[in-house]
Amino acid sequence: MALKTNYEKWYETEDYFWGTEPAQLCYELVKLVPPGKGVKVLDIGCGEGKDAVFMAKQGYEVYAFDITTNGISKTRKMAKENNVEINAFVADINDFRINEEFDIIYSTGTIQYLEDDKIDGFFEKVKNMTRPGGVNWFNVFVDKPFIPLPPDWDEGEKMWRTGKLFSYYPDWKFERVDETIFVCHSSGVPHVHCMDVLVARKYPKEIITVEDLNE
Template sequence: MMNQIAKNIYRYRKEKGFTQEKLAHSLGITHQAISKWENEQAMPDITLLPEISKILEVSIDKLLGYVSHDKPITIYEKAYETPEYYWGFQPNSDCYKVLEYIPPIRNMKLLDIGCGEGRNAVFFARNGYDVTAFDISDAGIEKTKRLADHVGVEVNVFKADLLDFRLNTHFDILFSSGVLHYINPKYQEEIFQNYKDYTTLGGMHFFNVFVQKPFIPSPPENEPNSHDWKSGKLLSYYHDWLIEASSEDIIDCDSSGVLHQHAMNRVVARKV
């Protein structure tokens, strides 16, 4: 827990633009105390947590590294609680690009960001990748475990909030489909930099994101926690990487039971 608190105090202090001295002054303590917290040499007194939470404008749960449950993160949480697999068992078509660009000819560590019910994560594991996956939905995680057990593969799956989780170990491949619109714009740059920092040299990202177009009506789903993306924004985060592929497509979707369309940007990028 000390490690998580240290990282979170440092992260949220930086996001507020506070120096250690400024945070220390607000709390009525020395900046050396803040330094010890962030270097994992000490933990803040429990009586200080409410004040730290207030000053940094973040819940105590998040300071301690726990996922907040005060409101639904995704509209699919309830759908995942049914026995049926909402998205079915066939992998997303983008999964085949991973096999094409970076096949598992050696042990390849792959992270599936926002794995849902596990169809993509299990597909990758079946094809020989060392797969780690996370999602915010308890039901989705359980379905991922169940599907992996049924197929007879191993997927290291755990619960995490896309906004709170940061990598601290390296992966060869990062994959995410239909999830990145949940990232609040104020965290986008930091999150993508974290993903890039913890990608091995020669490793790749396979990401897509929904983008807004004036000629496509808003989708029928009410996504209270999603954020608009503009064409080219995803690509801009990879100006210093080799762009293997980049495209924009109009896709048909009936996830809500009502046929509609999305515009989607796709980026395949390699760290060189």
């Protein structure tokens, strides 16, 4: 089946389309779930690996996938150059299968590639794959009547309705709920995005008591 993304082409060059510095979200995640032996992370739509490599360098056990073979080759190359190991593989967010549990599952700039009929199942899957006490960190571009479609909007991408992302986590604790409007320089043409961000934690207990909070 033909890829519904231009990233395979955009990742063909030697240099890194997204650079090599980790996103701010990685520093946030390190504070929320500190690294340690056996603490597992999944990066969904890892691109060329800058965030996955950073997380591996912190000491997490990292799994990462992207639909592009060029992105995964570059992720493996960056991991090797940084002397870390990553379980990096090619997969589609719409039908990936991993028989593992994670303490952190995150994805930046990618869940808008979910097909409409795959969204509910995706959240059920990632929530089930998260260990109690673990977190999910997701962002997604949302539609606003006052913001034009970006010039590099990809074939498989879909704008989400504001707040939809948050609606999948009523049974988890919200660590951060946010909506931001910002300028993006991808493709070399500055443009505006609106993005919803959710960081939610799977509560480690079935029932919370007064004593739990007084501890």
